[in-house]
Amino acid sequence: MKKKMKWVALPATLSLILLSACGSNGEGAGHAENSAPAPSTQSPPASEAAKPELKALMRLGPNFEKDPIAAMLEEKTGYKVNYEALPVDKPEDKLNLLIASSEPYDIVSTGGDSSSKAIYADYAKKGALVDLTPLIEKYGKNIKASLSPETLEMAKVDGKIYAIPTRSIESVGTSLMIRKDWLDKVGMQVPTTLDELTAVLKAFKEKDPGGNGAKNIPMAIKGDVPMVDNIVGAFGIVNDWNDVNGQLVPRAMNPSFKQYLAYMSDLYKQGLLDQEFAINKDATVKEKFTNGKAGVIVLHWADIPPIDDALKKNFPDAAYAYIPALAGKDGQTGLAQSSGFDRITFVPKSSKHPEDAIKWIDAKLDPNTFKNMAIGLEGTHHTFKDGNYYPILPIFNDERGSASNYLTGIDEKNYPIYWQARVRKDERLYKGWEALNKQQKPEAFKKNPLGLAPYLPDYSKEDAQLGQMVNDYAVKVIVGAEQLAGFDAFTDNYKKAGGQTSYDEINAWYATVKK
Amino acid sequence: MHIHKRTFGDWALDIFVYGFMIVLGLVTLLPMIHVFSKSVSSDWALVSGRVDLLPVGFQLDTLATVVTSYAFGRAFLISAIVTSVGTLLSILVTAITAYPLSKRHLPGISFIMVLFVFTMLFNGGLIPNYLLIRELHLINNLWSLILPAMISVFNMLVIKSYYEGLPEALEESARIDGARSYTILFRIILPLSMPVLATIALFYAVGFWNDYFSPMLYISDPALKTLQLHLRDVVMENDTANAINRSADDLMNMSPESIRAATVVASTVPILLVYPFLQKYFIKGVLIGSVKG
Known part of the structure; x- marks a missing residue:
């Protein structure tokens, strides 16, 4: 004390x-x-x-x-x-x-x-x-x-x-990992579009390929990360701030975010998303996946070896694969690529x-x-x-x-090439890294535009607090505790809470670097 | 001899007391068992969250790896040195300081007492302390962990009041036999005070062993890391607070859950082992029969 x-x-x-x-x-x-x-x-x-x-x-x-x-x-x-x-x-x-x-x-x-x-x-x-x-x-x-x-x-x-x-090495870290053997059981292919993903999740729910009964979870995500990598890409909101017609716009001020929330809350309502996701921690999600309860999770490639060990121990026939960058309604795709220092x-x-x-x-x-x-x-x-x-x-x-x-x-x-030797120390690591970084179409890679930004005082000050605000709101909407009709009011709150000053500051800088 | 029959109320109270204590005991014991089980379970069982109270996929390799690792061994040694040297010096200095302060008849003793108590209520604060240690050139020096913690006024007061409870007659008889103050302190007072000294020594030892804050401030040299610093680094590594900012390299180098659990176990058990040895002092009354009637 x-x-x-x-x-x-x-x-x-x-x-x-x-x-x-x-x-x-x-x-x-x-x-x-x-x-x-x-x-x-x-x-x-x-x-x-x-x-x-x-x-x-x-x-x-x-x-x-x-x-x-x-x-x-x-x-x-x-x-x-x-x-x-x-x-x-x-x-x-x-x-x-x-x-x-x-x-x-x-x-x-x-x-x-x-x-x-x-x-x-x-x-x-x-x-x-x-x-x-x-x-x-x-x-x-x-x-x-x-x-x-x-x-x-x-x-x-x-x-x-x-x-x-x-x-930092510019690479994609996380994406959706799917149980390949479940896909085979329901007779489907690895999804490539948002609609296909929804269909696969429905099949996972209805046909219950894992034999889990009531505990079956088509897709599990973390409670503190309601922005699901890869899915956000299909809505054009890969990063916290994204280029929209030459301006950097935060998710909370982006109409696509509303569509994303509508999609996610629909998944939740249909029982395709873990009903307890709001209290999921990183370890919980991994537990659900390795215990054969969840069919799709968000995973970093660096985490693959322990997950692989555990999954294979529990289910020797299990197979898994990364879902490629999913295409949204108008063909948008996006995987977040780390960038910066x-x-x-x-x-x-x-x-x-x-x-x-x-x-x-x-x-x-x-x-x-x-x-x-x-x-x-x-x-x-x-x-x-x-x-x-x-x-x-x-x-x-x-x-x-x-x-x-x-x-x-x-x-x-040269370092990005040297560095790959580090990934090759475990074949499974390299496979995961390769799937996300070599086997995707280059246009799917979306660098975080703020990674290389100079120090922005207002943004730095408000970023954590605003991020929390957006996450909390997203979780509430997805579980249905808050209605999407209030989205505009939320955007206003966001702007008042410091979002507008950050927006002005960031775009003043962005205008100077844009070609 | 029961004077009256136990009533329903007595039974109810007993059941409540026992029940409450058992629950309290379990609340503290179960997490320890859980961590211990994790440290001897296989990684695949930990990742799939199958370890509750009993180990799954029992193995001792992780524990062995941790205990034999260079970083752990060195940190353990540093902590052992700090704890043993610190405890010895502290108990000595505290016991000696308490002695004159227990003699109320000495001139000016109450003023000196106030000076001690003053430091319990007020202190310079974090930054001045840091600057002091720095000016003494004790940064990255193990003495910075020992010297500032050498006298806890509270512990000193406990010892002092114990001394005050010792019969005056013992000292008087020794003095009549020709003993001087040093002899009285070391040959009579301290041996008689073993129960309280053992208790205070345990306080000090546990304090030195568990101290995380001062090494965190004063020690940056990896060669002087104490066990608690090492433990903190190992355990916090996986804290997801800013996992997003972590590079893929950091993620790949992260130690598995079992290593963390094993480090916790390996750094807790040694200080736990001290308790049984000091236990007897807590119970034994030494004074019985020393003064006759």
């Missing part, structure tokens, strides 16, 4: 400290910018001869001390790095504390989601970060070769680059060796070092065949399994 109280007081106190620290830092920074680079430029031999030990705060990190990747990087870059890691739980609280108290980290990596971007922009604006623009110009040969200008542009705050972002790496003002930090990051992006870090050495950790990389197990997992924790910027051309 007492500890909770402390946390509540934390943000307020922190911002005070941060402000006061920056007040003094700000003045000091003026001097620092003039004086700090001076010693190192005057005596380059000294810094050349003895590379300082760097202190890095990484996002995750189970075992940096004994990790073979750390050892390899130390050898290749010549820098000894002391890695520390943020806790998995509430990393931003600890990060705020460390930055506010000017801990002398040389490299800090955080997540790349919108709240992390907000924290990053906040630090940058308050003067807590080193402006990397001149350093990249001077020492960042590999950085400039590996990161696209677009990526660096997105990292800018007030026209200056304060971070080396790591782009996987993590952000910056150098705090309190760093004692900002130049070496950039040199280190640059050295890690040397093509050979980077490849070694990502997938190891050919012949030892991976093999190369027909333009693809295949892992050698188990050494690949043992020595390169946690490589993603070390990323500070990626070779944006």
